[in-house]
Amino acid sequence: MQKYITQQNLNALIDQLIGDGKRVVAPRLNAGTVLYEPLADSAEMITDQLPRRSGKEAFFPLCEDIVSYEKEGQKVTLTDIDPARFPETFLVGVRPCDAAAIPVLDAVFSWDYKDQFFLERRKKTTVIGLACTAADDACFCTAVGLSPDEKRGSDLFLSPLQGGGYLCEALTEKGEVLLTAYDELFSEGSSADPLPLAVPDVEKFDLAKVKAWLNENFEDPAWDSIATRCVGCGACAFVCPACHCFDIVDEGTEKSGKRRKNWDACGFWKFTHHASGHNPRDGQPKRYRNRIMHKFKYYDDKFGQTLCTGCGRCIRLCPVGIDIAGIVEEISKK
Numbered sequence: 001m002q003k004y005i006t007q008q009n010l011n012a013l014i015d016q017l018i019g020d021g022k023r024v025v026a027p028r029l030n031a032g033t034v035l036y037e038p039l040a041d042s043a044e045m046i047t048d049q050l051p052r053r054s055g056k057e058a059f060f061p062l063c064e065d066i067v068s069y070e071k072e073g074q075k076v077t078l079t080d081i082d083p084a085r086f087p088e089t090f091l092v093g094v095r096p097c098d099a100a101a102i103p104v105l106d107a108v109f110s111w112d113y114k115d116q117f118f119l120e121r122r123k124k125t126t127v128i129g130l131a132c133t134a135a136d137d138a139c140f141c142t143a144v145g146l147s148p149d150e151k152r153g154s155d156l157f158l159s160p161l162q163g164g165g166y167l168c169e170a171l172t173e174k175g176e177v178l179l180t181a182y183d184e185l186f187s188e189g190s191s192a193d194p195l196p197l198a199v200p201d202v203e204k205f206d207l208a209k210v211k212a213w214l215n216e217n218f219e220d221p222a223w224d225s226i227a228t229r230c231v232g233c234g235a236c237a238f239v240c241p242a243c244h245c246f247d248i249v250d251e252g253t254e255k256s257g258k259r260r261k262n263w264d265a266c267g268f269w270k271f272t273h274h275a276s277g278h279n280p281r282d283g284q285p286k287r288y289r290n291r292i293m294h295k296f297k298y299y300d301d302k303f304g305q306t307l308c309t310g311c312g313r314c315i316r317l318c319p320v321g322i323d324i325a326g327i328v329e330e331i332s333k334k
Contacts, residue, residue: 001170001179003186005158010166011042013185017090018042025058026092027051036091047093047130054241054311055098056105058091059121066117066248067259083120090178092128097141097311099129099153101241107303108244117261126174129154130166135198138312140325143205146309148197163192200310202325206332207296207306213331214297218289226327227288229320230267236291236314236324237265242307245271266290288322296328 005013017024018041027046028037034049036057070077102122109118132139132148141147151157156175158166168186170176179186237243247264251257264271267288272281281287299307308324315323 001176003168003170003179003188004161004165004190005168005186006165009185010158011045013182014039014042014045014090014092016182016185021087023087023089024092025055025089036094045093048134050095050311050313052313052317053239054101054313055091055094055127056101056241056244058089058125059102059118060105060109060244060246063260063262064117065258065260068257069252069259070256071254081117083116086121086124089121089125090128091125093130093158094127094154095132095311096129096146096148096150096152096154097139097309098241099127100141100146100150100309102127102153104242104299104303104305104307104309105244107305108299111303126155126178127153128178129157131157131159131194132198133160133195135200136312136316138315138325139198139200139310140202140312141310142200143202143325143329144207144306144308144310145204148199159194161190161192162195163190165190165192167194202310203329205328207300210296210328210332211300213334214293218293223285223289226292226330227285227322229322230284230288231320232267232269232284232287233319234265234267235317235319236322237267238263239313239317241309241311241313242295266294292324292327292331295324 014024018039024039025036026039027034027049028039028044029046030037034046034051035053036051036055039045065081067081068079105118106122109115129151135148141150149159151169151171155172156178157169157171160166167190168179170179237245243265245264245266246261248259248261250259269279273279281290295307299305310325315325
């Protein structure tokens, strides 16, 4: 289903959703940084900047409680956190590199173990994607087979029009339900053409060749030169829309506390530190090698897709200037 909506009516849609008690998450300015956060009203939404962190937080928060406990005398009471409590959510203005990562996360969180915290949020969230009409030199979505108007992962997709407003394409049942429920805000036609897309000037990677090199070169000395700069800060994983490592810890006192799921990163020294004291990835090059192997080999081995959408956040925010796109391009030419 294809319709059109003006900017004014898009704002009205957001305000109506909020007024109807829905949780609307969109790019929002917070203390100088744009993040995907719940909106109080449509005026808070930012549409001209890629948020610092990705939209995965709508399904996979930085930190979440999964059980609480209380001890009174010799009695211990455990209380499960009910995933059914999560509110219906509309994730608006999601860039294609973020939306395309959502099906990637679907695979891992519904694999051998069904993570009901992720899956319940996923079921209750409608994703409204937004095509990119601007890019910078860190963007490389086209190099990994995506595009500035990639629709994968979106339920409703918005393409900005030259005359203002957006072309709207419902891609799933959720998208069609939204169009039908707020039909008065959408129109059947527009004379305006979509704005030109921002196509990153990056050569497409030969991902099959990259994987073939990774298959045969786990111990290659090149890893030392590739990753020796990495300081293990974890910024790349924390801003990535597809990274999904987490730790589970108990926090509290003898009397009460919570078991919590927190983001983690394979670049951290403690990530693979055994209780025995042994660490199979005892140097930072080994840990960065795992990051590349996971994204371009291991995940593909398991799920048949690449664990990278080319958003470029890791490039922009790396404190020592590591360029994952440059590394993968170098590997593809070996």
